[in-house]
Each structure stands twice: as structure tokens, then as C-alpha cells.
Amino acid sequence: MKHTKWAFLALIVAFLTASLGFSHPAYATNSEVETFFYKEQTLITPVEAEWSYEGHKGPDYWESLSSEYKACGQGSQQSPINIDTKENASIKEAELDLVFDYNETIYSVEDNDEIFQANSFDLNNNTLMINEDEYRLHQVALHTPSEHTIDEEEFPLEIQLVHENEEEEQLIISVLVEEGKENKILKDVWMALPAKDGVANRAVDFDATELIPELDSLYTYEGSLTTPPCTENVTWIVSNETVSLSEEQIKAVNKVSTENNRPVQELGSRDIFKITP
Template sequence: MTQHILIQSIICGFLTTYFLFANNKTEWNYDGNTSQDWANLNPMYLGCENGNQQSPINIVTKAVQQGAIEFNLKYMPAKGVNVRLEHSTFKVTYPQGSFLEMVGIRYHLKEIHFKTPAENAINSLYAPIEVQFHHQHSKGNKIILSVFFMEGRSNPTLDLIVKNLPTQENKSHFITNIDANSFIPNSLDSYQFDGSLTTPPCTQGVRWIVIKQPMSATQDQADAMRNITKPNARGTQDVANRLIAE
């Protein structure tokens, strides 16, 4: 009987933690965005502090090694997308049909996230904007493709999004005629490494592809996003003994 009660207590405790995690979507923020801060909020977030392959990172180019894996992109123009403001980040939900292919495996484009400033850095240099393309395989494996936007000429597609940004958390705006290809540079040369999601629960096992060639955007475009979201980048994490390939 005592063992039965103990098992029931464990199950109840697990369910309580699960439902708190599932229902409380505003418990973390970027005011305190250290790994320790997030890990203390919820047992489900302990990986944010204890994980040994966390993202983002500062890529030191002199330490990079050869060995990046070739990949192809097949992005289709979207007749319409929803732009949502969620956890201080603008997220574009992309329709089915677009994918990244690596080693014969297709990872389907699910969402496009906008970070201001960039989360990843190159030799400690942070771009004003980082656009992150979230892909997922049917078995759950994830790849995030990252493109930096440096200050320069206006990006027309980004401008269309900026003019239709929601200003309230968990609100969406519908925008027509968006082409993800307009966020991709001519060269797909990249840095590649194993990392994690940059938001709680900081799940690891994510392959990151950081494109070397930047795109351009105006400072006004970056400011328009950041004025709504405020800075929404997680701090860089310890690279440890990870291989960064190019």
C-alpha cells in the first residue's frame, strides 16, 4: 500500500510539473536571459544550464576546421503567412512544401524567427538582425539555418513584414506574397555545429548552419523590430570541445 501511494505521488508530481510547463507560456523572458535564470524557473528547463552543447555561440574563425556537409535549399514562395509575436520574437509560420536537404534527408521549413540583435556571433561581432529558419525532419530531428543581416540597403521582403508587425504578445498578422528565398544570400558557404534551441527548454541535438555571407537591411528595419520586442537574443554559450566545421 505504501509503495502504491508513493507511485501515485510521483505521478501526480510529474503531471503537475507538466501542466505548469504546458500552460505557463510567459514564465521566462529576456530580462534575465542567463542559463541560470531560466534553469531556476522550471525543472523542464534544467538543460539551459546543464547542457554541454548549448546555443548560440561565438564562432572564432581561426578555430574552425574543414568538414562542413553540403546541403540544398528548396524554398517555395508563400501566397500568405502569419507573423506572430511570441516570447518577444517575431515568428513567421511557413506553409508546407519548402525544405532543406542534407545527405539525402529532407528537413521541412516550419518557421522563420527574427532576432534583434543576432544571437550567434562571428569573432565577437554581432549583426543587427539574425534570421533563423527552423527545419524539422519527420522523425523530429531539427536543423536551424541562420542568416545575418548587416546594415546596408533595404530588404524589400523584410520591409513588407516590418510594415505589418503585430505589437502585442501572442497576436498575429497575415501577410501575402512572402518568399523565403529573398532572405538567402547567393553563397551557401557556412559554419556548422551541433547545438540547441536558444529558448527554454533549450533542447539539444539541433544542427546549426550559420551562413557566412550576410544579407543587408537598414537600421530602421532593425529598429522597427527591436522597438517592439526589445533585445531578444540569448547570450552566447560555452563552445567547449565542439567541432565547428566550414
Template sequence: MKFHLVHVMVFLLGLSLCTKAYSNDRTWSNAAATGAERWAELDPAFALCRSGKLHSPINIDTAAPTEQSKLNLNYLSSPSTLLHNGHNLNISPYSKGWISVGPDIFDFKSVYFHTPSEVQINSQRFPLAVYLEHRSQAGKPMMVAILFEIGAKNSVLEKFLSSIPAQRGDVLTLGSFDATQLYPALRDYHDFIGSMTTQPCSEGMRLLVMTTPVQLSEAQLSTLQLAFPKSTRPDQPSNNRTLQVGG
């Protein structure tokens, strides 16, 4: 009982901090007036959105096959919160787990959605990308992007799509969630360094983009698109950065 009360108190504190962050958030979007091309003008803290050299998203068309490390998943099954953050859908599990890529370990943080996908592979943009946010023990960010194509109904996504919060800041509690279930069976990936695709466009983020897409139905995609209109930053120059393929 004591553990349960502590758990609830920690969640409420986190929710309070999130609400405060949203109330102070400057207006930005992917629309023309406050869109990606104007972010650097909205706040001096967003200057990197214009001056950075290793930005995301990019079109992956020059990846060099290499002997990359195996991706090991160690996520925990846990109840989660489902948040409407004003720009997309965010899932945050109570018990998170971690993944490893070779000797590197990354703690799992949260999940969010983009329709359509931001990253492209050989100039192909996918109708949906699900991003899994991680952070190394040294504090360095890492994202895993799982791409989706139209096909069969996705039973994992259905758990979230049937409970999308109605308004910005609304939070719902979900049943058990295991991020492993989002991944394709084949876990080859593209590996490169990029940036956040929202302000302040911080660089130095490692991205693993799964090469094999997962399916969702047309109806599921429509549900997401109605709740969250297009939320994609325009393509950024690759600037000859190193792109590798592994798995």
C-alpha cells in the same frame, strides 16, 4: 472550394493550439529576474538550461575548413501567417518546402527573428539574425541562421516590417513568401551541434550559420528593436565541440 475550407479549418485549429500554448506559457524572458541565468529555476523541465554541455549561442572562432555538402534550397512560395509570440516575430507559411544538405533532407517549418544576433563569428555580433526552423524526417531539429548587417534597405524584410502585429498572440496573413529570398547569394556556412536558445534549452540541434551577411537599413532595424527589445541569450561555452565550414 472543398480544399479551401479544409485549409482554413487546419489553420484555425493550429491557431487555437498556439493560443492555448501561450496562455499556459510560464513567465520567462531575457531580463534579469526571469532571464537566461534563472531559467533552470523557473521549472524543473528547464534544468538542461544549466546542466547542458552543447548549448547555443556560441562565438564561432575555431571553425575548421572541410569539404561540406552543398546546401540545396527547395522552399515553396506561399501565403504565410505573421505572429507576435510575445518574444519575437514568427512567420509560418502555409506551403513550406524543404532543404537538403548532402543526403539529409529537412522540412521547413517557420522563421523567427533575434535582435541582435545570438551567434557570433570571430567575436562579431550582428544587429539581426533570422532563423529558419527545419526538422528532419526522423524528427531531428535543424536551424539555418542568416545574419544581417547595416546597409541597404531589404525589400524582403520590408514585407514583414510594415505589418508587425501589435500585441502578443496577434496574427496577420501575408501575401506570397519564399524563404529563398532571405538567403545571401553566397551560401557557405558554419555547421555545428547546439541547442535551443530559449527554454527548455533542448540539445542536439544542428545549426547552419551562413557566413555571408545580408543587409538591412538602420530604419528597418529600429522598427524591429522597438517592437521586440533585446532577445538574446548570453554566449555559452563551446566545450571543444567540432565546428566546420562548408558551402
């Protein structure tokens, strides 16, 4: 059964690569790519996730749905949070050396009912260095409306760029979206969207750099995944600057993914640090 699963996954990768007209056999045979396909399903949304954003399987009940979801109700460092930037807010200053090395990369597009996301085929092609610690970009996920809020303001959409280092420590960059001009990258992603839940039958390539706004100021804190199992010890970096999507694009997201944002969690005794790159 295990060998059958890997063979099936390799077939998917080979098909997607061929459909784009590329002739890179490494995409079909590289074991890391195969491993990523399996790990990707568990990074944000478990393969057999029996949870939802509403009803008796919604966020208020996640803790009780599985023993693996206990952190959703008992954790002390849960995400998302509200970031209070007002003058009397107790935000500390921090220095952080961020070096982005994002490049044009092939992504598969997936709609798994709860999360709409693009999964990278090449983990080595997009890296983020933070104080000499290297993180690799695994996926781009969309939440509507935003999960994080700034001074209690909610945004139409939140783009989350999910990274992981060699120690499997996760770092997520949160980019908030406002209504404005059309975003070409996300337009291309939507064109590859599958007609029903699952992985699209064709991939899309883009440079994730274009999803990152001008980084005038960033906020970082220690939190968790915002979906079950709500794993903690996740580093979040939230941009205070936004990117824009057109009104039509925002409506398109809402058709694909109904409200899929976890409610804001208590900050508790955690610190929020402001970074000026």
C-alpha cells in the same frame, strides 16, 4: 476542451486564408496545418513560457524556472556560440550537399512578446535536402541583436530559419544581418505585424530564398534551441555571408522586440565544421 481548441485554431486559419482572397479549403481543413499551429508554439517559444531576457526570469535563471528547462544550465551543447574563423582556429572541413527548394508561401505573423516570427502555412512548400535527408521550413524568427557572433563580432540582427525532418530533428539556418539597403520581404512582414502581442489578423506571402545570402562558406555545429527548454541535438548552419536591412528597418525591429538574444555559450569539446557548398 480539446475539441474546442482545435475548432478555434481551424477558425483562425480559415479567417487568415479568406482575408487574402484565396479559396484553398485545405488550409482550413488539413490536419497537418492544424497540428503545425499547435507545435509551432512549442518549437521556439512554449505557450506558457514564464521566462524572459532580463531580470530574475532572464537567461541566468532559466534553469531554475522549470524542471523542463534544466538543459539551459546543465546541457553540454548549448547555443548560441562564437565562431572563431581566424587562421589558428581549430575549424574542421566538411562536405555537405545542400539543396534548397524554397517557394513563395503564406505565413502568419506573430509577436509573442519575446520572439517575433513568421509561421509557415504549408510545410511541404519549402524543403532543404542535406545529404538526402529532407527538412521542412517551419518558421522564420528574428533576434536582435544577433545571438551568434563571428570572431566575437555582434550583428544588429539574426534571422533564424527553423526546419524539422520526419524524425522531428531540428535544423536551424542562421543568417546574420548588417545595416545596408532595405529588405523588401521583411518590410512586407512588418506591415502585417499585429498591434499587440498575438497573431496578426492577416497573413503575408514571401519566398524565403530571398532571405538566404550567397552561400560562399557556412559553419555547422551541434547545439540547442536558444530559448527554453534549450533542447539539444539541434543542427546549426551559420552563414559567413550577411544580408542587409536598412537603418530604419533595424530600428523598427528594435521597437517590436527589445533585446532578445541569449548570451554566447561555451563551445566546450564540440567541433565546428566549415562547409563550402
